[in-house]
Amino acid sequence: MAAPRFLRSSLLPLLRTTITPIAPQLPKPRPFSNSSSSQSPPKMSPTDTLIDLAKSRRTIYKLGNTSPVPDAKIEELVNAAILNVPSSFNTQSTRLLVLLHQEHEKLWDIVIDKFRELVKNGAVPEELWKNQTLPKLEGMQGAVGTVLFYEDPAHIKPFSEKFALYKDHFQPWADHSNAMHQYFLWTGLESLGFGANLQHYNPLIDTPVAKQWDIPADWRLVAQLVFGSPEGGPGEKAQKPIEERVKIYGKP
Numbered sequence: 001m002a003a004p005r006f007l008r009s010s011l012l013p014l015l016r017t018t019i020t021p022i023a024p025q026l027p028k029p030r031p032f033s034n035s036s037s038s039q040s041p042p043k044m045s046p047t048d049t050l051i052d053l054a055k056s057r058r059t060i061y062k063l064g065n066t067s068p069v070p071d072a073k074i075e076e077l078v079n080a081a082i083l084n085v086p087s088s089f090n091t092q093s094t095r096l097l098v099l100l101h102q103e104h105e106k107l108w109d110i111v112i113d114k115f116r117e118l119v120k121n122g123a124v125p126e127e128l129w130k131n132q133t134l135p136k137l138e139g140m141q142g143a144v145g146t147v148l149f150y151e152d153p154a155h156i157k158p159f160s161e162k163f164a165l166y167k168d169h170f171q172p173w174a175d176h177s178n179a180m181h182q183y184f185l186w187t188g189l190e191s192l193g194f195g196a197n198l199q200h201y202n203p204l205i206d207t208p209v210a211k212q213w214d215i216p217a218d219w220r221l222v223a224q225l226v227f228g229s230p231e232g233g234p235g236e237k238a239q240k241p242i243e244e245r246v247k248i249y250g251k252p
């Protein structure tokens with residue numbers, strides 16, 4: 001049975017054929033110091049380090065479950081995100097659910113079960129499910145962990161009431177701040193030696209996930225960042241010309 005049109009279009013982001021061609025090269029190994037040489041490597045400026053980290057953050061779909069660091073390092077990074085990423089009016093409305101190892105696997109069982117329902121009721125074609133979606137979801141399940149990014153509206157509403165002039169902006173600003181958390185953790189996990197990719201299986205999975213991990217019903221799930229050992233490189237990435245995307249005035 002064909003899926004209703006609206007359902008198909010709302011499922012489109014979930015059905016993205018996300019297994020992009022993997023470039024043959026693996027991520028470049030990081031430079032290491034040569035103990036036989038007395039010369040220390042040239043020190044990078046903080047800005048060069050930042051740019052290097054930004055360049056290294058890529059979408060990696062082929063992930064394994066070998067962790068390059070102890071779990072405590074992941075926790076340290078997640079806590080650094082929650083403490084240091086800014087939010088409008090310092091609302092601090094972003095919430096993070098971090099699922100590691102077996103808990104991460106449980107999450108992807110939930111996603112797979114939800115999709116099985118969609119296949120059963122005809123919303124997702126069997127062929128697509130068997131050949132693309134299921135292998136993709138099993139790939140996610142084979143990683144180390146997933147960070148789920150939420151917004152807690154209880155911390156946005158009082159600001160909308162207090163600052164009536166900006167009331168329509170608080171939700172988009174909350175999403176901006178949520179995205180900053182996503183970017184910080186995506187880049188930070190890469191710096192720890194993980195590969196990661198960003199997914200959006202919300203709202204399909206919101207209810208069973210909330211039930212499984214005791215998440216308040218009004219928290220809004222925004223995105224899921226899957227991470228694991230990088231078992232392949234990123235895909236090719238085309239860049240539009242900088243001149244089309246950046247304008248600078250005032251240069252001498």
Ligand SMILES: Cc1cc2nc3c(=O)[nH]c(=O)nc-3n(C[C@H](O)[C@H](O)[C@H](O)COP(=O)(O)O)c2cc1C
Pocket residue numbers: 013016018057058059060197198199200234235237
């Ligand atoms: C806001 C945002 C949403 C995204 N959503 C998805 C997604 O749902 N599924 C997916 O596989 N990739 C998703 N991506 C990954 C992008 O496709 C990817 O970042 C982009 O193609 C650039 O490649 P790069 O990450 O390797 O630099 C998303 C990225 C961003 C920034």
